[in-house]
Amino acid sequence: MKLILLGPPGAGKGTQAKLIVDKYSIPQLSTGDMLREAVANGTEVGKKAKAVMDAGNLVSDDIVNAIVSERLDQDDCKNGFILDGFPRTLEQAEALSVMLSEKGLGLDTVVELKVDDEALVERVSGRYTCGSCGEGYHDTFKKPASEGVCDRCGKSEFKRRQDDNAETLRTRLMAYYKETSPLLGYYFAKGDLKSVDGMGDISDIFNAVDDILKSV
């Protein structure tokens, strides 16, 4: 299974990606996670990306295309992958198309998660993750079963993203509508786009996503 999850920041791409990973045993390729790791490790890419990410703008296509191309060459992507947060511009979509054909990999489907803007603000401002395994949580909508303890790994250290604040979210949303939303038309025209209502319960949304995955 080779798919792209498309949607604005906070739509639930990472949340659904983790459920797909559990069911289909394919890796989640989140460019946001890869860039945050590069920033944390102080690599050259990280140094170039940090200020751009903190401001909520998009990192350059060249940088992001290169990290995705390198990641796709790893063995665990042979049987499939979930692209989460990439592509985000038409140039990235074209670059992806070229790199997939050069690597002899195809794309099965593109799933769009449709979520109201007000809900995005609520979701992003309450988001936190386990500092150890990366499991995602929300102050209201997805609390750990036992308070302060990660459901997945049992650790008790959580973190919040620096860019998950109302002001930066506005810039990120503008980047989404300006740069990323044209990809909906791009993939629709290719016959690859499937849209899912992302406003319901996480498990109901997963069932709708999974119905699509079972049909491709």
Ligand code: ADP
């Ligand atoms: P994205 O990867 O698209 O930026 P996330 O998957 O990180 O979004 O989700 C953003 C926040 O919203 C997280 O805190 C997550 O727990 C929460 N969330 C995800 N899906 C839903 C949903 N269907 N209903 C309510 N909250 C959700």
Ligand code: AMP
């Ligand atoms: P995300 O974790 O997907 O919300 O991404 C966090 C930030 O990383 C974004 O606001 C961008 O600054 C940067 N980023 C992630 N993916 C991309 C991408 N495909 N193209 C450009 N910038 C990206």
